[in-house]
Each structure stands twice: as structure tokens, then as C-alpha cells.
Amino acid sequence: METNAEAQRNILGLQLPTDPRWVDLAGISMQEILTDHAYCEQKAATTCISLIQRYSSYDKMVNELAPIVTEEWGHFRLVLQELKKRQLVLGKQRKDEYVNQLIAFQVKGGSVEDRFLDQMLTMALIEARSCERFKRLSEGLPDAYMRNFYRRFMESEAGHYALFIELAEFYVNKEKVRNRWKEWLEYEANVINNLEVRGDRIH
Ligand SMILES: [Fe+2]
Numbered sequence: 001m002e003t004n005a006e007a008q009r010n011i012l013g014l015q016l017p018t019d020p021r022w023v024d025l026a027g028i029s030m031q032e033i034l035t036d037h038a039y040c041e042q043k044a045a046t047t048c049i050s051l052i053q054r055y056s057s058y059d060k061m062v063n064e065l066a067p068i069v070t071e072e073w074g075h076f077r078l079v080l081q082e083l084k085k086r087q088l089v090l091g092k093q094r095k096d097e098y099v100n101q102l103i104a105f106q107v108k109g110g111s112v113e114d115r116f117l118d119q120m121l122t123m124a125l126i127e128a129r130s131c132e133r134f135k136r137l138s139e140g141l142p143d144a145y146m147r148n149f150y151r152r153f154m155e156s157e158a159g160h161y162a163l164f165i166e167l168a169e170f171y172v173n174k175e176k177v178r179n180r181w182k183e184w185l186e187y188e189a190n191v192i193n194n195l196e197v198r199g200d201r202i203h
């Protein structure tokens, strides 16, 4: 029998190519890394708020996501602090082709359950990708302080990934979650491959 933790690890064993935006760390400035990161945290917080508004009767989800809003906003503030330390400003938000393409794959009609499931799985993927990005930064940045900085984020986003999968499985039949997750993984791998082909990095 697969334990829940094992099952989640297997799911996280994403057969995903590495996000090309984060391979060549040497070619990315701290300004780019921090600005991009700051907006990711901000979006994570605002998406959690939208989910709470949209699914206000989903008691467990509301209670679990409420503290995540605070946590993600705290992350945003930590990144702002790092920008400030370096006399950098937040700057403009880039167009996030990756997230836009994920949103395009979400079911638009269908049942509330189907839409909810896709929203949970989109968030799970985004968290998994953040986790991967922070892992790379925690291993590849030249500065020891920043490597440690990103190690903490990596752990936190891994926890969020697991939470979104858990919420999906709480409200939706597990088999259905698994099957849809497989479709998402396949789709997402293609999105990443296409980003790579086009040579997109972080803007
Ligand atoms: Fe975060």
C-alpha cells in the first residue's frame, strides 16, 4: 500500500524538464531574479485571496489558505527587503507567459468541481516550479547568504505544492485528481519545452 506521503512524493517526481528560465543563472542579474520573485509571491498571495472569495463555502480550503496568504505576503516583503538592501526598486511586472499558458488549459465551462480541481492543480504546478527554481538558486548562486535565503523559500513552496494536492484530493475523488494531474503534467511539460525552444528566459 502506498502511504499518502509516498503517493505525494510520486506525484512530485514530476517527469518535467528543467525550466529553461532558470538554467543559466550566471546570465541573470539579482535585479531580474528578485523582481521576478517578488511578483511571484505577490501573485501567490492574491490568487489565494481570490480562491477564498470564489470558494467561500469550502471551509477547509478557506482555513488552510488564509494563513498561506499571510505567508506569501511575508515572502513578498522579504524579497522587497533584499531589493532595498541593494538599492534596487521593485520595477515592472513581466508578462508571465508560463502562467498564462497554464490558465489557458483550465476548463472554462464544466462543473464547479472541474473548475475547482483545475485551479488547485494549476497552483500545485506553479508551487512545484517555484520550488524547483528556488532549489536551483539555493545551489547555484555565488553568494552564500542568498543560497540560504532561497533554501528557505524552497522548503516553504514544497509545502504549498503538497497542500494544493491535498485540497484537491479532499474535495474531489482521488482517482479523478490523479488522472487530471497526469494531463496537466503532460501539458505543462510541453509549455516548458516551448519556452525553451523560443529561448524565453525570465522576460
Ligand atoms: Fe512563497
Ligand SMILES: [Fe+2]
Pocket (backbone or CB within 6 Å): 044, 072, 127, 156, 157, 160
Ligand atoms: Fe507558495
